[in-house]
Amino acid sequence: MKILFATSNQGKLSEAKAVLEPLGLEVVPFPLSLIETDAGTVKEVALQKIKQAMEQGYDQVMVDDAGIYFAAYHQFPGVLTKRIFNGIGYRGIAKLLAGENREAWFEGTVAVCWKGQVQTFSGITKGHIIDPLTEDIQPVPGFPFDSVFIPEGEHHVLKDLPMEKRLFYSYRRKALEKMAHWLFLHEKKNGQQDTYML
Numbered sequence: 001m002k003i004l005f006a007t008s009n010q011g012k013l014s015e016a017k018a019v020l021e022p023l024g025l026e027v028v029p030f031p032l033s034l035i036e037t038d039a040g041t042v043k044e045v046a047l048q049k050i051k052q053a054m055e056q057g058y059d060q061v062m063v064d065d066a067g068i069y070f071a072a073y074h075q076f077p078g079v080l081t082k083r084i085f086n087g088i089g090y091r092g093i094a095k096l097l098a099g100e101n102r103e104a105w106f107e108g109t110v111a112v113c114w115k116g117q118v119q120t121f122s123g124i125t126k127g128h129i130i131d132p133l134t135e136d137i138q139p140v141p142g143f144p145f146d147s148v149f150i151p152e153g154e155h156h157v158l159k160d161l162p163m164e165k166r167l168f169y170s171y172r173r174k175a176l177e178k179m180a181h182w183l184f185l186h187e188k189k190n191g192q193q194d195t196y197m198l
């Protein structure tokens with residue numbers, strides 16, 4: 001089975017491939033420019049994105065919206081994560097968190113449209129932001145917070161963990177596994193309906 005993944009983020013794409021391809025689901029990336037609002041939750045934004053993909057005639061397609069949340073602030077930066085990071089970089093994040101609670105978490109939602117039905121799958125990864133956060137940190141393409149985020153129970157940032165451990169902590173892996181389970185159940189159910197019709 002194949003699923004289209006409307007994303008411009010290489011990090012999301014490699015993670016989706018690593019999780020879904022061993023389960024027998026081929027991930028086909030395609031760059032669809034989707035408009036993201038700057039308010040609401042990652043789940044609301046993921047639903048807006050899947051709606052746009054459907055309006056453009058796509059089916060058997062998924063999208064992903066994600067962000068990081070700082071315990072020191074209210075619902076921030078959340079859906080603004082990418083824009084905030086692009087605007088202020090590590091230097092700005094260091095200033096925002098100076099002397100503040102370093103706890104943080106990622107939240108993400110995968111939204112899928114499969115043969116006309118829409119479902120969402122969400123997850124969270126808890127952890128904290130390193131202290132001090134210096135300007136010379138090298139960002140991971142697509143995932144700049146991987147270089148500064150230590151998952152709960154670890155001593156190293158996500159970037160320095162082996163792939164299996166990174167996936168173990170990944171909210172995206174959890175969401176994608178739930179999605180694959182739903183897709184396979186959906187397919188099985190449809191298959192059974194066909195048999196009944198014979």
Ligand SMILES: O=c1nc[nH]c2c1ncn2[C@H]1C[C@H](O)[C@@H](COP(=O)(O)OP(=O)(O)OP(=O)(O)O)O1
Nearest residue numbers: 007008009064065066067081082142143144145146
């Ligand atoms: O597992 C992750 N590990 C580290 N960082 C992450 C992760 N997941 C999202 N992030 C960060 C990257 C980006 O700064 C923002 C997502 O922004 P977001 O708008 O959802 O994605 P995007 O525009 O890069 O790609 P897309 O074309 O799928 O909308 O959160």
